Amino acid sequence: MNDATLVRKNLFRKKARAILLIISIFIAFLIHGALFAFNAGMSGGFGAVAADRLVTMNRASFTVPMPYAYWGRIQALDGVEAITPLNWVGGYYQEPMNQIQTFAADPESYFIVYPELTVPADQFADALSRRDCAIIGRSVANVQGWEVGQRIPLSSNIWQRDDGTSVWEIDICAIFDAALDNVPTNYALIQYDYFNESLAFGRDSIAWFSLLTGDPDRNDAVAAEIDALFANSPNETRTQTEAAFGESFMAMFGNIALILTLVVGAAFATILMIVGTTMVMAINERIKEVAVMKTLGFPAPRIFRMVLSESILLSLVGGLLGLLAATGLVTLVGAAIADYLPGVHMPLSVALTSLALMLGLGLITGLIPAVTAMRVKIVDALGKS
């Protein structure tokens, strides 16, 4: 037997009470772990894979097009190592609800700017050689059940062809994969020229450029240079890092971080109150035992540590179970939705925050009882029967 035995026995002295407290702590940490892991997964979906990748779009909005001719002008700048243009297609297959996120792209430069994506060399060569070829992401292939060699009528809910229809016949010539799990492959690329030449309106426009600067330290300078190039033109640009664009896009949904913080804050306020008051009461119930321990010669600091250990143990048991459940949940759901939102997992930072919160909760809820126990006056406490 040692102090740890005493701590454990004291904690589970009233089993029902200990289990109920563990359940409420478990739930708070489950909520914290799961919400913040999903939040990280959603914001991380923009894949900060390449720190030197910038996006240039119309200053007004990424929904407002820019002239295709900007491509050459930006490419000519010194700081731009590689650049690729993209346009929205607004694709769907058969039913408008069955959306296929599709971009009109230049495949050759696209896969230079996105080196984390891989295409088998023979498929890629084939795709470049034919105008009606599409290169689709692995997730699209999984969700739709498509294979290389299939011919698909792809509809657009934005564009019209000059023949009045909105359908482009495409051949699936290649499927691309991502080197990392958190890089999305839930979209398809069709050839810009093939798409553009048949448009009824909005020809020779693009939605945005992705480009590499080769060095994250040059990002700001290159971005400023690009935006200066088009200042005071009818289509001014805004160039920012991919990560900054992702953040601003998420911000448009509202202050999600604030909402999460409020919810998790409410959950933690709940357990702070429940666990805190119960710990105070639990110590008050055994003041006499504390006095006996002191009489036997247990020094006050040791008793302080034992009570504090008890609340930390309680917090760790509930918290670790909650974190474990959150990790399990996030892993399961993350695997199920990987084709739509890849890379949802329990990030180390969330797990570490969770651990810090467990220790904090244990310390805060244990502090008052521990001080009470430490200050117990033997004579007074033993006098009570």
Added chain:
Amino acid sequence: MTANALYELSNLSKRYTRGREEITIFSDLDMAIPHGDFIAIMGPSGSGKTTLLNLLGGIDAPSSGEVRFEGARIDNLSQAKLSKWRAANAGFIFQFYNLMPTLTAAQNVELPLLLTKLSGKERRKRIATALEIVGIADRAGHRPRQLSGGQQQRVAIARAIVADPKVLLADEPTGDLDRASADETLKTLQLLNSEMGKTIVMVTHDPAAAKYAKRELHLDKGRFVEKEALA
């Protein structure tokens, strides 16, 4: 003062205030307790018996005067030093046993050993010996709730002696027991005094219990009235 006294009390006073009123429990008490003594302190309620025992045990401090143990003052020690002193020198026995309800008999006995640096093996040996001495070895694995009052008090005595203290301080040890259990308990205390040389100070209001001691001290209105024990 006797040269081989375990305790020497001089000019000992204890007062406290209740509201505006100052209450004196006793004042200018002098007393010596030699090694190997077995004293029963008797007296009416409120005469200060328990307070005196608390002062001897270093869990209460006098208002003035000195408490010396083996020649060294304990009344002015810090709380931390007193804790150490208690762990090394004093064993306590209470009226309501005060065992830890969550621990088995053996674990209760082991508690004071957590304050020593003894090995696990040595600890187990001491626990077994202590339980043997009080005659409750067969109940080592029971929890207090599963034991009778007399059995609980025996576990409490084993706890008091396991760390081999020089003095046992017992506060009404038979106050909650039936006659038979009380006699068993008192015989055990007598044995610890005669065979193992433990100095015992016992507070009791029961004259039958006091008979087991070597001498009785009557505390009344803050004064001692000494009587030689019959035993």
Added chain:
Amino acid sequence: MFKQTLAVTAINLKSIPQRPGMSAATVLSIALVVGVLLGFLAMANGFRATVQGTGADDIAVVMRAGSQAELNSNLMREDERLIAEAPGIARDADGEPIVSAELYVVTDGMRSASQTPANLPLRGVGPRAPELRDGFTITQGRMFEPGAAELLVGENVLAEYEGFALGEPIRLGSNTWTVVGVFSTGGTVFDSELWTDAPVVQSLYQRGNSFQSVRLRLASPEAIEETRAYLDAEPRLNVDVQSERAFFASQAGGTVTLIEYVGWPLAILMAIGALAGAWNTMYSSVDARVREIATLRALGFSGFSAFLGTMVESLLLALLGGIIGAVVTWLLFDGLTASTLGSSFTQIVFAFAVTPGAMIAGVILALIVGLLGGLIPAMRAARVPLLSVHGG
């Protein structure tokens, strides 16, 4: 029987102050659960009210077939003329059809609270646009002049974004505009828009003479069938027509569902946590009164009255928590404005709405927590052995 229960309940309630910390923790934790639930429901209700409240049954929206959102649609000047000839459209005193061809581009504004850029819709409208929004009023200034770079701004824009003060010039993209008026449509999505003359948008944003939608006032809500039949049969047109209410309902549905689907499971999870707290408190309540309950039982009170006494205490604490949660949420959140991404990647400003229905749902959730939390401790109270009267 009734008297017994009343007596035991009174004893229970009088003992609450002996456990101030735990009872308060139970009340507050239940209040927090209700608060979280109502927060999410207020968000969902507020968003739904804003988006669906915008839709009228006697206004129809015509867009290119299959386009789903205005931003994806494209209509020509000739299309507008053909559409205006359709039957079922309300006409003014002069016999002119009440229609407005509109197009809408996305521009950026600076949110004053967060100092972050956000997308704002700039809508080019026809002169009859105000007649196609119920409750439209100009609250400050005047209407824009046709052909001038003048803006009429929705009142939410004025509240949430920087630089739209009346009379001030404001730069959007490469163009400078003057704010000449502020309008309100009574809290609909249009209050988050900037309006100007349609031809001005067409020319400044190189849209030729294209529009995205034609809004028209129907002679009656039922007249839409007549209009639809005509438009479907017209070979020169490839358009969809739907009532404005149906249009907005389809735009809002996903967001509302999402908010509710996140809010309810969270509230239920938290309710389980609070349940553990309530249970714990009621256990302590029974624990503290074992002797008292046994005494009452010895005096002849029934086990059932002990059960009810504990249940009433639990339910009362829960009810108090539920009411505090509902009232505080209502005070804090009702009417609070927030914005989120609406259709076409632009911001919709909406106000949280803590509805009576949601408040009742919150209090019911609180009572369920109290009921379940009190049940087992109450059963224990009913089974307190009579021997406990001797203490221990």
